[in-house]
Amino acid sequence: MARTQLSGRQKAAILLISLGTETSAEVFKHLKEEEIEQLTLEIANVRKVNNVEKENIMNEFHQICVAQDYISQGGIGYAKDILEKALGHQKAVDILHRLTSTLQVRPFDFARKAEPAQILNFIHNENSQTIALVLSHLDYEKASVILSSLPQEKQADIARRIATMQSTTPEVIRQVERILEQKLSATVSEDYTSSGGIDVIVQILNGVDRATERTILESMEIQDPNLSEEIKKRMFVFEDIVNLDNRSIQRIIRDLDNHDLQLSLKVSSEEVRDVIFKNMSSRMVETYKEEMEFMGPVRLRDVEEAQTRIVSVIRRLEETGDIIISRGIGDDIIV
Template sequence: MAATARKLTSREKAAVLMIAVGKNHAAQVYKHLSEEEIATLTLAITTTSKVTQEEKNAVLNEFYETALAQKFISEGGLDYARSVLNKALGEAKANEILGKLTETLQVRPFEYVRKADPSQVVHLVANENPQTVALLLSYLEPAKAASVLSALPGDMQVDVVTRMASMESVIPEYIREVEMIFEQRLAKMGMSDQTSVGGIEAVVNIINNVDRGTEKFILETLDMLDAELSESIKRSMFVFEDITKLSNQAIQTVLKQVEQSDIAIALKGATDEVKNFIMSNLSKRLQEMIKDDLDVMGPMKMRDVEDAQQKIVNAVRTLEESGEIIVSRGDGSDVLL
């Protein structure tokens, strides 16, 4: 007589899913989890007993159906998802899947707006107040939000960033009202608990994606308007002037990833402290070559200098994300024990 299949908890299903997809795919999933979620999931995986092929298949199938339903809901709402799933899987199975989702699945607001290109979004918020713009940008992908933020007037950029950083929760009714207004505008252009949005992390993700000039303007203006907020944001991100906080080994690793011409151009607009730090971590031969480049280099556009500096910053961020270097944040989190 066949053994009765175990009824797995949600945590056990997550563990089985990670085991079933293999370590490479599981590693990609881990990149999107918080430290607490990683700890919880890792514990579940380590305490999971032997999993049968039947259980693996059941979990993978449930995950696929759930992801499929989420996709249909995002594209056209719950009714659209129900209609498509009815045709694909039958009414009974569709009701089962959507029944599980209604309690646990939340469709992120502004889905319709997220499909628009940045220029459309800029036009959409042109006459909106900073609070509404801050709400919308909190829900956009960082790269798209950065494009929109960069296109806003300078004084509004800082106002929006300040409001995003101080935003903690917004009532769902207000979010839905704003969402409906934006959807109607985009259409004309051709195209129960509070919900947590914004915060320092959202601001940092966006500023990390804007160009060097916009980043510099926002942070310098915030220094004057709200020094404490500005410092909180800087602690969570890395800017060009922070180069000197790197260890000699780290900056040497970074500079190997950057073209010699970009290093020379970046130094054109660097402070003496940054310039000396970078030069001291180059080989004697490369130092001489860059000095020669600087001697014959004519006047440079500020934008070109900032772009070169941004390339170095991007190299730092990439190497930090991969774990190849450690960037001091000044909060004690980088202390080695």
């Protein structure tokens, strides 16, 4: 007899058992370590699955896959129309609810599928808050292109709004969606809220060209100096050193405090350490390794402060033109 109520994780475990070991192994390759652990435990707890239960779960999985395919073709509204015609209103709503609850189909799906130029044409006449809301939902590369293409007088205001954006209720999101895209259904998960924040605008600014970044930050510095400084701190992190060219790294090393660099390298990734040591003389590398070994345990706060000082040196060298930090759009053009 089928169990009366199964959790999503239990259904996933039964589905994987039904699919077989080879297919399940392929699925595991796309999961996070925590998800694999949870599913493995759930699979281990499954003792017996009857045919009715297995068939119901397989059917449910198939329905969700079909719905997801419809969404990818034409959005949630399109999927809802097709499913309603095939299965009826209530069944369609149930499937889409499960899909949006488990897969978190995000707002502004239509914008994420469009080209940056199309989105720009779509939103450029909207107010800054609306543009900020849309950009905060796009992938960072696409948002960077659009932000760079907006009028300069708007860029800093929009960047500031993204950085200071708080959670947005589903009602507000749906209202904006209805204005911008009539096809989009109002079936977005009620649990979903939108937030911009400093991390979001930092990722976007990391993708714009240097001139756009400078214009935005200089304007923002006048409007909100504290926010501007906080964004600047996060624009380049210590681990980003691996993305610099060898000449720049060698130039940076000359200006760094040895103790700060040794402190940072002591707890850095192997990749960062290799890049730094590759740009030192063998004698200097040997000295660094010895002094790092004698350093003993270090406090995380001390390491973070040392890395902040290093990042400040890197940003200063970039501002003076001694090094170039690639930022995407237009930065690989040499004039």
